[in-house]
Amino acid sequence: MGENRMADAEHAAQHGRLSAVVTETDGIRVVALAGEIDHHTADTLREALDAAGEPRPRVVADMGQVTFMDSSGINVLITAHGALGEAGGWLRLAAPTGTVKRTLNIVGVDAFIDCRESLSHALDD
Template structure:
């Protein structure tokens, strides 16, 4: 059974908000994001991505409801990727929207952070 923990109760429908819902599936932390990732909402994401105190921490970001991401979000993802890798784990991105995927492609983040089409694919080996 998946455990759910709401990190931020902000309403993603409001401009400039980010909502993060944290669950777990088979020992993998799944963070479902809704809204915008920018310098105003970065702390919410940074806090949610704090490296779990578990051996080999694994995190999947479900990004299918992220409407916008700027360079602040890119930098947070890179930092989380490095922190999780150093701890023996990994970060995977699942179902990024077209605009978010385009931003990641331009910067080249998708070259070293694993991006999958669905959460199910991100959860599998």
């Protein structure tokens, strides 16, 4: 894994209880999330995961600091996974913990969206 560097398009978004910081590492868009993902904050997640216009977009959502996620977040992840796959890219989830990991497992999202135990594992090919 190469050195982590901030992309020119780096930005941070915050809406209520969710922050999203977007960086780039070795051509992979890394979205560091912190807080709660629900119907009030789903648009922040959607915008952070949007890699439209990028050829073969690869996105890692670092979920290690996400404390809660409801069906709104699940829907955003499923939609992003589909859109990135159609563009020849992929979405990986890194370090989901606690109730978020359990939610992903119960709903079955972890069966088709690649979930890795850490950010470094998610960045490995």
